[in-house]
Amino acid sequence: MSDHLSQSAIPTEPRRHGLRAWVRARLTRPLLALLAFVLIAPLVPYAAMYAERGNVPNPGTALWNEVRQRTGPIDADTQVRGVESNVLINQVGERWREFRSKMLVPAGAWLLLGTLAFLALFRTLRGTIPLEGGRSGQLVPRFSVNQRVVHWFAAILFVFLAVTGLVLLYGRFVLIPLLGPEGFSATAAAAKEGHNLFGPIFPFAVLAMLVLFARGNGFRWIDVKWFFKAGGLLKGHPASSGYYNGGQKSWFWMVLLFGIAISVSGLILDFGVFGQGREVMALAHVVHGGVAVVFIAASLGHIYIGTIGMEGAFESMSHGYVDANWAREHHDLWLAEMEAAGMVGVEPNALEEVKRHDNIDFKGFGSPGTKAVEG
Amino acid sequence: MARMKFLCDTERCIECNGCVTACKNEHEIPWGINRRRVVTINDGEKGERSMSVACMHCSDAPCMAVCPVDCFFQTADGVVLHDKDICIGCGYCFYACPFGAPQFPTGGVFGSRGKMDKCTFCAGGPGEANSAEQVRKYGRNRLAEGKLPLCAEMCATKALLAGDGNLVADIFRQRMAYRGAAGLGTGWGVAYDKGLRKGSGLEGKAAGKDE
Numbered sequence: 001m002s003d004h005l006s007q008s009a010i011p012t013e014p015r016r017h018g019l020r021a022w023v024r025a026r027l028t029r030p031l032l033a034l035l036a037f038v039l040i041a042p043l044v045p046y047a048a049m050y051a052e053r054g055n056v057p058n059p060g061t062a063l064w065n066e067v068r069q070r071t072g073p074i075d076a077d078t079q080v081r082g083v084e085s086n087v088l089i090n091q092v093g094e095r096w097r098e099f100r101s102k103m104l105v106p107a108g109a110w111l112l113l114g115t116l117a118f119l120a121l122f123r124t125l126r127g128t129i130p131l132e133g134g135r136s137g138q139l140v141p142r143f144s145v146n147q148r149v150v151h152w153f154a155a156i157l158f159v160f161l162a163v164t165g166l167v168l169l170y171g172r173f174v175l176i177p178l179l180g181p182e183g184f185s186a187t188a189a190a191a192k193e194g195h196n197l198f199g200p201i202f203p204f205a206v207l208a209m210l211v212l213f214a215r216g217n218g219f220r221w222i223d224v225k226w227f228f229k230a231g232g233l234l235k236g237h238p239a240s241s242g243y244y245n246g247g248q249k250s251w252f253w254m255v256l257l258f259g260i261a262i263s264v265s266g267l268i269l270d271f272g273v274f275g276q277g278r279e280v281m282a283l284a285h286v287v288h289g290g291v292a293v294v295f296i297a298a299s300l301g302h303i304y305i306g307t308i309g310m311e312g313a314f315e316s317m318s319h320g321y322v323d324a325n326w327a328r329e330h331h332d333l334w335l336a337e338m339e340a341a342g343m344v345g346v347e348p349n350a351l352e353e354v355k356r357h358d359n360i361d362f363k364g365f366g367s368p369g370t371k372a373v374e375g
Numbered sequence: 376m377a378r379m380k381f382l383c384d385t386e387r388c389i390e391c392n393g394c395v396t397a398c399k400n401e402h403e404i405p406w407g408i409n410r411r412r413v414v415t416i417n418d419g420e421k422g423e424r425s426m427s428v429a430c431m432h433c434s435d436a437p438c439m440a441v442c443p444v445d446c447f448f449q450t451a452d453g454v455v456l457h458d459k460d461i462c463i464g465c466g467y468c469f470y471a472c473p474f475g476a477p478q479f480p481t482g483g484v485f486g487s488r489g490k491m492d493k494c495t496f497c498a499g500g501p502g503e504a505n506s507a508e509q510v511r512k513y514g515r516n517r518l519a520e521g522k523l524p525l526c527a528e529m530c531a532t533k534a535l536l537a538g539d540g541n542l543v544a545d546i547f548r549q550r551m552a553y554r555g556a557a558g559l560g561t562g563w564g565v566a567y568d569k570g571l572r573k574g575s576g577l578e579g580k581a582a583g584k585d586e
Contacts (some may be wrong), residue, residue: 093471281470353540
């Protein structure tokens with residue numbers, strides 16, 4: 001037997017070492033394994049105990065995890081009736097504070113002051129964008145009475161809400177040193193009440209803007225080219241455009257999207273009677289504040305270019321007509337359409353009279369301009 | 376100067392709401408406002424714990440940080456107070472507060488809330504201590520009389536502690552030493568078991584009296 005085994009296992013081993021070789025070859029490993037088992041086996045129950053011990057929750061940790069709602073919504077009761085009165089630790093407060101104090105306030109200030117600085121720089125370099133060809137004396141109807149009413153309704157409301165909102169956001173840093181705590185308290189209280197009372201009207205202004213200004217505000221390839229030419233804002237870079245240019249279209253869609261975001265979030269904040277908790281309120285505030293500063297910054301550009309930034313622009317929103325040369329320089333394609341329709345060079349009142357009688361329906365370059373003459 | 380602190384010992388609180396009642400009565404707080412409340416976690420289940428919570432008078436108070444009119448101030452004792460003549464009732468302090476401490480008398484539409492009200496650590500507010508105006512707006516000023524907050528004074532199980540943070544911490548540390556390290560020795564049996572305290576060699580006053 002040994003013969004057979006030794007030969008098959010280690011055939012080169014000399015026969016006289018048969019038993020030793022057999023022990024070395026066949027028993028060393030099992031013996032070592034047995035030894036290891038005998039030594040280790042008694043430790044196994046201890047290991048199991050240690051493992052078990054690791055699963056015993058620390059009651060203090062478990063309680064704190066529940067308080068911090070790390071294991072889901074808190075399962076708690078209280079005799080006090082109120083929204084989230086059973087919540088021990090508000091989960092969003094600190095994050096909201098961080099956002100407001102470290103993001104919204106400084107970033108908003110940089111954005112608004114940066115926009116103003118940019119506009120000041122632009123004005124210094126470019127000045128008022130003039131009518132290169134002077135005034136032709138020929139008028140082109142641009143915005144209807146309804147459009148102008150809605151524009152100024154929205155504009156006045158927007159400025160009021162922006163100012164009152166900025167009072168609440170920056171008054172602590174800017175106005176308390178000027179007015180004193182009591183004086184600023186009265187100002188801020190008035191701002192808050194005004195903001196909360198007139199704010200809910202803003203969605204209607206946005207809706208009216210959508211109805212009256214959507215037409216002609218779809219983006220076209222020509223708007224891309226307009227953007228590549230920087231809208232002709234730089235000297236000697238005339239950019240072609242239809243009734244609205246790329247910048248105006250962008251502003252329209254900004255008004256719509258920002259307007260919806262700011263209206264929805266504002267209504268959530270303003271009407272806290274539907275049991276919305278702090279998480280919803282904080283989120284609504286983040287959206288409201290974040291959108292508002294961007295909205296206001298964009299509006300500064302719109303206000304600048306619509307008033308002192310460009311000669312002949314403001315009258316389109318005041319009496320509704322623009323000079324034909326202004327149209328030629330800034331909305332050439334639209335002017336061509338208006339010329340083709342015979343809408344250039346008429347006296348404002350005469351035009352109103354003529355159109356009232358003839359009821360001409362004008363289909364222009366996406367132009368709602370004819371609404372000016374519907375009476 | 377002491378640094379005033381509240382501490383609620385969850386191993387002792389029995390949700391009797393005595394602190395809530397004491398507070399409401401002492402300061403004649405109107406309906407709908409609860410400067411202090413008791414919250415019970417896992418009510419009726421294993422691991423049930425109650426704790427009394429109010430303004431914790433944070434060192435870095437979020438309410439102070441976010442208030443748009445800066446109506447908060449911190450006393451030399453570390454008590455966070457606010458000026459109701461300045462407050463505009465915007466609710467920002469409530470959004471920021473971790474503990475839900477700020478309370479508002481009304482919750483109407485158009486963001487109307489009324490002036491914020493919260494726990495004053497029984498330290499009143501701005502103005503002359505315990506003047507008729509201060510008491511009307513902020514409740515009684517017990518600190519000015521050398522007394523501590525009534526909620527903690529009234530707590531039957533001494534679960535709610537109030538006072539100088541160092542003393543409060545010492546009391547709680549002693550309790551934790553009785554109960555065993557790392558908070559593992561929890562439950563009323565440990566919190567109140569005199570035998571355990573005797574064995575620990577850290578007999579407190581209550582344990583000594585029984586002998």
